[in-house]
Amino acid sequence: GENVEQHPSTLSVQEGDSAVIKCTYSDSASNYFPWYKQELGKRPQLIIDIRSNVGEKKDQRIAVTLNKTAKHFSLHITETQPEDSAVYFCAANTGTASKLTFGTGTRLQVTL
Protein backbone atom coordinates (compact mmCIF):
# COMPACT_ATOMS: atom_id res chain seq x y z
CA GLY A 1 0.00 0.00 0.00
CA GLU A 2 0.86 3.68 -0.02
CA ASN A 3 3.46 5.03 2.39
CA VAL A 4 3.82 8.77 2.97
CA GLU A 5 6.77 10.25 4.80
CA GLN A 6 6.81 13.86 5.99
CA HIS A 7 9.64 16.12 7.16
CA PRO A 8 10.36 17.95 9.33
CA SER A 9 8.28 16.91 12.32
CA THR A 10 8.64 20.36 13.86
CA LEU A 11 9.47 23.68 12.26
CA SER A 12 9.94 27.06 13.90
CA VAL A 13 10.18 30.20 11.79
CA GLN A 14 10.05 33.89 12.47
CA GLU A 15 7.09 35.88 11.34
CA GLY A 16 7.54 36.95 7.74
CA ASP A 17 9.90 34.11 6.86
CA SER A 18 9.02 31.22 4.57
CA ALA A 19 8.26 27.67 5.65
CA VAL A 20 8.72 24.53 3.58
CA ILE A 21 7.37 21.07 4.42
CA LYS A 22 8.32 18.07 2.33
CA CYS A 23 6.63 14.72 1.71
CA THR A 24 7.49 11.63 -0.25
CA TYR A 25 5.15 8.87 -1.37
CA SER A 26 5.70 5.33 -2.51
CA ASP A 27 2.83 4.44 -4.86
CA SER A 28 3.49 5.65 -8.39
CA ALA A 29 -0.25 5.32 -9.11
CA SER A 30 -1.10 8.10 -6.64
CA ASN A 31 -2.45 11.12 -8.47
CA TYR A 32 -3.96 13.39 -5.82
CA PHE A 33 -2.04 15.17 -3.05
CA PRO A 34 -3.90 17.37 -0.56
CA TRP A 35 -2.53 19.34 2.36
CA TYR A 36 -4.45 19.83 5.57
CA LYS A 37 -3.97 22.28 8.44
CA GLN A 38 -5.08 21.20 11.90
CA GLU A 39 -5.21 23.55 14.85
CA LEU A 40 -5.25 22.11 18.35
CA GLY A 41 -8.50 20.30 19.06
CA LYS A 42 -9.96 21.22 15.69
CA ARG A 43 -10.75 19.37 12.48
CA PRO A 44 -8.18 19.12 9.66
CA GLN A 45 -8.90 21.80 7.06
CA LEU A 46 -8.02 21.39 3.40
CA ILE A 47 -5.76 24.28 2.46
CA ILE A 48 -4.49 23.30 -0.97
CA ASP A 49 -4.23 20.24 -3.18
CA ILE A 50 -2.55 19.23 -6.40
CA ARG A 51 -3.15 16.57 -9.00
CA SER A 52 -0.48 14.70 -10.86
CA ASN A 53 -1.11 16.45 -14.16
CA VAL A 54 0.40 19.70 -12.86
CA GLY A 55 3.72 20.49 -11.24
CA GLU A 56 2.82 23.52 -9.16
CA LYS A 57 -0.21 25.26 -7.73
CA LYS A 58 -0.42 28.52 -5.84
CA ASP A 59 -3.07 30.15 -3.69
CA GLN A 60 -2.01 33.50 -2.23
CA ARG A 61 0.76 32.76 0.30
CA ILE A 62 0.53 29.00 -0.10
CA ALA A 63 1.99 26.92 -2.90
CA VAL A 64 2.48 23.22 -3.52
CA THR A 65 4.98 21.63 -5.88
CA LEU A 66 4.97 18.06 -7.17
CA ASN A 67 7.78 16.00 -8.66
CA LYS A 68 6.23 12.80 -9.98
CA THR A 69 9.53 11.32 -11.07
CA ALA A 70 11.03 11.63 -7.62
CA LYS A 71 7.67 10.96 -5.93
CA HIS A 72 7.81 13.95 -3.66
CA PHE A 73 5.73 17.05 -3.08
CA SER A 74 6.20 20.11 -0.93
CA LEU A 75 4.17 22.83 0.77
CA HIS A 76 5.53 26.37 0.71
CA ILE A 77 4.16 29.11 2.93
CA THR A 78 5.52 32.60 2.34
CA GLU A 79 5.31 35.64 4.61
CA THR A 80 4.33 33.48 7.56
CA GLN A 81 2.02 34.88 10.21
CA PRO A 82 1.32 33.72 13.78
CA GLU A 83 -2.04 32.32 12.68
CA ASP A 84 -0.18 29.91 10.40
CA SER A 85 0.95 28.08 13.54
CA ALA A 86 -0.65 24.62 13.45
CA VAL A 87 0.05 21.02 12.49
CA TYR A 88 0.19 20.43 8.75
CA PHE A 89 -0.47 17.02 7.17
CA CYS A 90 0.29 15.96 3.65
CA ALA A 91 -1.59 13.06 2.10
CA ALA A 92 -1.67 10.95 -1.04
CA ASN A 93 -4.56 9.01 -2.47
CA THR A 94 -4.54 5.30 -3.08
CA GLY A 95 -7.01 2.70 -4.23
CA THR A 96 -10.26 3.00 -6.14
CA ALA A 97 -12.08 4.47 -3.14
CA SER A 98 -9.80 7.49 -3.17
CA LYS A 99 -8.78 6.86 0.38
CA LEU A 100 -5.96 9.00 1.67
CA THR A 101 -2.76 8.01 3.40
CA PHE A 102 -1.49 10.78 5.66
CA GLY A 103 1.99 11.84 6.55
CA THR A 104 3.05 12.04 10.18
CA GLY A 105 2.49 15.78 10.41
CA THR A 106 4.63 18.89 10.87
CA ARG A 107 4.12 21.18 13.80
CA LEU A 108 4.76 24.71 12.53
CA GLN A 109 5.43 27.46 15.04
CA VAL A 110 5.58 31.03 13.80
CA THR A 111 7.25 33.28 16.32
CA LEU A 112 7.01 37.05 16.57
Place this chain on the structure above:
Amino acid sequence: GAVVSQHPSRVICKSGTSVKIECRSLDFQATTMFWYRQFPKKSLMLMATSNEGSKATYEQGVEKDKFLINHASLTLSTLTVTSAHPEDSSFYICSARDGLAGGKQFFGPGTRLTVL
Protein backbone atom coordinates in the same frame (compact mmCIF):
# COMPACT_ATOMS: atom_id res chain seq x y z
CA GLY B 1 -20.10 24.89 1.19
CA ALA B 2 -18.63 21.46 1.94
CA VAL B 3 -19.64 21.34 5.57
CA VAL B 4 -19.43 18.12 7.55
CA SER B 5 -20.92 17.76 11.00
CA GLN B 6 -20.23 15.11 13.59
CA HIS B 7 -22.08 14.24 16.76
CA PRO B 8 -21.53 13.97 19.60
CA SER B 9 -18.42 16.10 20.03
CA ARG B 10 -17.59 14.43 23.33
CA VAL B 11 -18.80 11.27 24.98
CA ILE B 12 -17.87 9.54 28.20
CA CYS B 13 -19.13 6.03 28.73
CA LYS B 14 -18.62 3.04 30.96
CA SER B 15 -16.64 0.04 29.83
CA GLY B 16 -18.83 -2.48 28.03
CA THR B 17 -21.32 -0.02 26.59
CA SER B 18 -21.76 0.87 22.93
CA VAL B 19 -21.39 4.35 21.50
CA LYS B 20 -22.74 5.64 18.21
CA ILE B 21 -21.12 8.55 16.35
CA GLU B 22 -22.86 10.28 13.45
CA CYS B 23 -21.20 11.97 10.50
CA ARG B 24 -23.28 14.14 8.18
CA SER B 25 -22.49 16.02 5.01
CA LEU B 26 -24.69 19.10 5.30
CA ASP B 27 -24.59 20.67 1.86
CA PHE B 28 -23.44 17.93 -0.47
CA GLN B 29 -24.02 14.25 -1.10
CA ALA B 30 -21.27 11.85 -0.18
CA THR B 31 -21.29 8.33 -1.58
CA THR B 32 -18.06 7.75 0.28
CA MET B 33 -17.16 8.72 3.81
CA PHE B 34 -14.13 7.75 5.82
CA TRP B 35 -13.55 7.12 9.51
CA TYR B 36 -10.25 7.95 11.14
CA ARG B 37 -8.77 7.61 14.56
CA GLN B 38 -6.27 10.12 15.88
CA PHE B 39 -4.13 9.69 18.98
CA PRO B 40 -2.72 12.76 20.77
CA LYS B 41 -0.08 14.51 18.68
CA LYS B 42 -0.26 11.80 16.07
CA SER B 43 -1.42 11.50 12.50
CA LEU B 44 -4.78 10.39 11.15
CA MET B 45 -5.14 6.64 10.93
CA LEU B 46 -7.77 5.42 8.49
CA MET B 47 -10.05 2.85 10.05
CA ALA B 48 -12.55 2.19 7.29
CA THR B 49 -14.17 3.46 4.13
CA SER B 50 -17.92 3.84 4.36
CA ASN B 51 -19.78 3.27 1.09
CA GLU B 52 -23.40 4.33 0.68
CA GLY B 53 -25.62 1.32 0.20
CA SER B 54 -22.92 -1.27 0.62
CA LYS B 55 -20.63 -2.75 3.23
CA ALA B 56 -17.78 -0.74 4.65
CA THR B 57 -14.20 -1.57 3.76
CA TYR B 58 -12.00 -1.93 6.81
CA GLU B 59 -8.28 -1.34 7.02
CA GLN B 60 -6.02 -4.13 8.13
CA GLY B 61 -6.12 -4.63 11.86
CA VAL B 62 -9.45 -2.91 12.40
CA GLU B 63 -12.12 -5.24 13.78
CA LYS B 64 -15.32 -4.89 11.77
CA ASP B 65 -17.42 -6.40 14.57
CA LYS B 66 -15.97 -3.91 17.01
CA PHE B 67 -16.44 -0.84 14.86
CA LEU B 68 -19.76 -1.10 13.07
CA ILE B 69 -20.29 1.27 10.16
CA ASN B 70 -23.56 2.07 8.47
CA HIS B 71 -23.95 4.41 5.50
CA ALA B 72 -27.67 4.32 4.86
CA SER B 73 -28.02 7.61 2.99
CA LEU B 74 -25.95 9.95 0.88
CA THR B 75 -25.52 12.35 3.78
CA LEU B 76 -25.13 10.14 6.84
CA SER B 77 -22.64 7.57 8.04
CA THR B 78 -22.54 6.17 11.56
CA LEU B 79 -19.76 4.50 13.50
CA THR B 80 -20.74 2.37 16.48
CA VAL B 81 -18.04 1.36 18.91
CA THR B 82 -19.40 -1.83 20.44
CA SER B 83 -18.54 -3.03 23.93
CA ALA B 84 -16.17 -0.14 24.40
CA HIS B 85 -13.06 -0.54 26.54
CA PRO B 86 -10.62 2.05 27.87
CA GLU B 87 -8.20 1.33 25.03
CA ASP B 88 -10.89 2.52 22.61
CA SER B 89 -10.60 6.01 24.08
CA SER B 90 -9.49 8.28 21.27
CA PHE B 91 -10.41 11.10 18.91
CA TYR B 92 -12.57 9.78 16.08
CA ILE B 93 -12.90 11.93 12.95
CA CYS B 94 -14.95 11.35 9.86
CA SER B 95 -14.50 12.82 6.41
CA ALA B 96 -16.82 12.99 3.45
CA ARG B 97 -15.81 12.92 -0.16
CA ASP B 98 -17.45 15.51 -2.38
CA GLY B 99 -17.58 14.00 -5.85
CA LEU B 100 -18.72 17.28 -7.38
CA ALA B 101 -15.68 19.05 -5.94
CA GLY B 102 -13.15 16.83 -7.60
CA GLY B 103 -13.31 14.23 -4.89
CA LYS B 104 -11.94 16.49 -2.17
CA GLN B 105 -12.37 15.21 1.38
CA PHE B 106 -13.80 17.44 4.08
CA PHE B 107 -13.55 16.57 7.73
CA GLY B 108 -16.01 16.66 10.57
CA PRO B 109 -15.05 18.29 13.88
CA GLY B 110 -14.31 14.97 15.54
CA THR B 111 -15.62 13.07 18.56
CA ARG B 112 -13.56 12.61 21.69
CA LEU B 113 -14.46 9.27 23.24
CA THR B 114 -13.47 8.48 26.80
CA VAL B 115 -14.21 5.01 28.11
CA LEU B 116 -14.02 4.66 31.87
